[in-house]
Amino acid sequence: MSMRCQWMWLLILVLMVVWGAIPCGADELTFLDQHPELKAQLLQWEAEAPDAEKAYIAILRTGSATEKSDTVTEMGRKGLRGKGSILALLETLGDRTPTKSTHSWTDSGPAPTSPGQEAAQALGRMGEPAFAPLLAALGDESELVRVGAAEALAEARDRRAVEPLLSIFTDHSPQVREAVARALGELRDQRSVEQLIAALQDENSGVVSAAANALSELGDPQAVEPLIVALQDDDSDIRRAAAYALRDVGDERAIEPLIAALKDEDSRVRRAAAFSVGWLGDKRAVEPVITALGDEDSDVRRCAAEGLCWLCDIRALQPLIVALEDENPRVGAYAAVALGKLGDPRAVEPLIVALKDEANRVRSAAATALGTIGDLQAVEPVMATLEDEDKDVRRCAASALCEFGDPRAVEPLIATLEDEDNDVSNAAASALAAIGDPRGTEPLVAAFKTRKRYGRFDANYALSHSGDPRALELLVGVMKDEDDNLRYRAAGALAYNGSPQAAKLLIGLLQDEDEDVKVRCTAASTLADIADPQVVEPLIAALKDPGFEVRKASAWALGKIGDPRAIEPLFAATNDDHKEVQSSAVGALGKLGDPRAIPYVLPFFESGDKWRSFRAAEALGKLGDARALEPLVAHVVASSQFCRDAVKALGALGDPRAVEPLIMLLNQQPLFTSVAAAKALGEIGDDRAIEPLISALDRDQPYLFRTAAEALAKFGDRRAVEPLIFGLRDKYAGVRRPAAEALGKLGDVRAIQPLRSRLVVEKLPVVREAIEAALVELEGQQ
Secondary structure, eight states: OOHHHHHHHHHHHHHHHHHTSSOOOOOOOGGGGGOHHHHHHHHHHHHTSOHHHHHHHHHHHHSOHHHHHHHHHHHHHTTOOSGGGHHHHHHHTTOOOOEEEEEEEETTEEEEEOHHHHHHHHHHHTOHHHHHHHHHHTTOSOHHHHHHHHHHHHHHTOGGGHHHHHHTTTOSOHHHHHHHHHHHHHHTOGGGHHHHHHGGGOSSHHHHHHHHHHHHHHTOGGGHHHHHHHTTOSOHHHHHHHHHHHHHHTOGGGHHHHHHHTTOSSHHHHHHHHHHHHHHTOGGGHHHHHHHTTOSSHHHHHHHHHHHHHHOOGGGHHHHHHHTTOSSHHHHHHHHHHHHHHTOGGGHHHHHHHTTOSSHHHHHHHHHHHHHHOOGGGHHHHHHGGGOSSHHHHHHHHHHHHHHOOGGGHHHHHHHTTOSSHHHHHHHHHHHHHHTOGGGHHHHHHHHHHOSOOOTTSHHHHHHTSOOTHHHHHHHHHTTSSOHHHHHHHHHHHHHHOOHHHHHHHHHHHHOTTSOHHHHHHHHHHHTTSOOGGGHHHHHHHTTOSSHHHHHHHHHHHHHHTOGGGHHHHHHHTTOSSHHHHHHHHHHHHHHTOGGGHHHHHHHHTSOOHHHHHHHHHHHHHHTOGGGHHHHHHHHHHOOTTHHHHHHHHHHHTOGGGHHHHHHHTTOSSHHHHHHHHHHHHHHTOGGGHHHHHHTOOTTOHHHHHHHHHHHHHHTOGGGHHHHHHHTTOSOHHHHHHHHHHHHHHTOGGGHHHHHHHHHHOOOHHHHHHHHHHHHHHHTTO
16 A cells, blocks of 8 residues: 555544544543542442443443443443442543434434433432542543533532532633533522623633523522623524523513514524513513514514413404414414413404314314313314314313313213323313213213223223212222222222212222122222221221231221221231231331330331331331331431331431431432431421531422422521522422422511512412412511
8 A cells, every 4th residue: 555545544534533433532531640549449449340330331441432322321221330330431421422312312313412421411310429530520631521520510410519610610611611501500509600690701602601591590680680781792692592591580670671682683582582571471571572473483473472371461362363373383372372371252263263273283272272261152163173183182172171061062072082092082081070961970981991091080080070979889890890900990989089988888898708809908998098987997897807918908008097996906916927917007006106006016126027127117216216216227328118118207206316317318319218308307307407408409309399498497597598589480380389488487588579579470379379478477577
């Protein structure tokens, strides 16, 4: 081969590496040279990794980009992403060779990804073992490693990373600064507000946009004026990001600038402005947003229609009726939704016409809007739509008929129970239950028996709420079906009914010794959900049933009911000849909370049997016996199985020695364990929990936020006030409502003005009620 050819091949190889056609080797981790102890620890963990994990680690070091990405995913699925893989994952952070995801999809197919992105996600989800290595990796010489470390710390959602991230926010690499801005937005800590505002002046537009998006997540009013300035930037991407950020901050100072942005030269900015100013709900925006309904760009018109859904002003009636016929179906669909919210009968005829629109989404939205308005002249046109070719249209029509409650719809809805789409048939079942016509009962039972899948409003729910007394007898007949799952659902429907007649029917099933044992167990379990005193004695009698399954289910039910008549019989059941019945009785005694049960529970606690000892420890915790502390703590530290029950028991025990283990659980998965830990810390009331609970105010997890807020309200510590005020601006009602409730209970007058400001823009009634109640409590203290 000539020298010229050799040079040509060398040039091609270099270009292939640059373009990602040949996988690049992992960047050498220079930061480990500055942390020899950390390096030694990572190497030790890798040496101790299981053989299966070592095989994956080898692929991370030698495989192609696609193999590396797939390997990280596979490791997560098989639970092999342990401490041993941290070093290899850190080495993979800098590999940004484009690949396609095997577990994340977009409308156009598999989502784009890279080995570095997958490694960042894996490290972020690994928790404490990866935290210190990731902080150290922020100082690596490779900018791609620094980017990956910032992404991983964002995934970890650990606010200890805020200060280290802020320390590199002046990094010379725009990629790193942008990644840091995104991470700070994910972490949502107020310490980052000032530097994010300063980053709005960055020379790189990507950094500015990321900072604006982060400020949008933080929702701090300090950002309003700088974001208004950014709304005038020469770069349209920055103006667009600023418009969305101003929406999320939710300050009335943004209204006029956003109205002005409706005339921006860039259609993407006009879209953001139309949606944002509409979402803020200020009536000054009504006429300008109506004008935007005539914009030349169809997406601007769509955002304007969506904005008018929030503004809900009668001035928009005629423009929205015109917009129903827009060439863009999404404009027509949002116009229909907005008309439904307006509730004006003048919209009924145009919406009936829209039921025959060419676009499925317009027909669906029109059916829903007609149900919301509730004008009975629309019943028959909506009934006709039950035969639409599109399943979503049929589902929306059935749901609309549920809102009308008109008996003319009964026969068409009965026919719709046979729809091939499960969601459509479930919506029809719900509508039949709402109408309450006796003609629907037998078809509902038939649908109940034949449907293979069940949704929220399925025939089970419908029968239990139909109000037809024949439904009870029919459900009892279903209880004798050979299908176990069907019998279980029938019993559940009887429990939802909750009537004395339902209780009597279930008691009969429980007492019928010729009935299948599984059916009798289901009957016993279901009786626990019926608030009727007559169920207690039959359940007590069933503690002596020949079938241990029935005895076990009856003991569990008695514990759930909590009637003191069951205490003595449950004492006797702790001597049952079957271990499962004994354990069920012990658990029930714990729920009953009578200290006389302690001598009966202690033998199980000291039995040496792991499962029985745990159940006894759980019961002793609920009974207030301090001997349960150590085994319960050991259990929650060592195992996630049944961890939530153990955590609840520690909270009931109220021993401050449980505080540190419970704090550890606040940042762990699964979520319900973290929630239980937050609740338990509130019950114990030890001041050491205050700062960790403030950190647990995770706005991406509304349930955890609510529980942590409730716990902090019990402490009465005013350090929680600022984070809770912060929560008032969250996009989730499940965060805003508990934030308002907790602020009212804390009694700090600093919350009055933020609560008043939120009340001006808050649209959801449940949140408004919480804010108003909090203001009553706080203003009464002034």
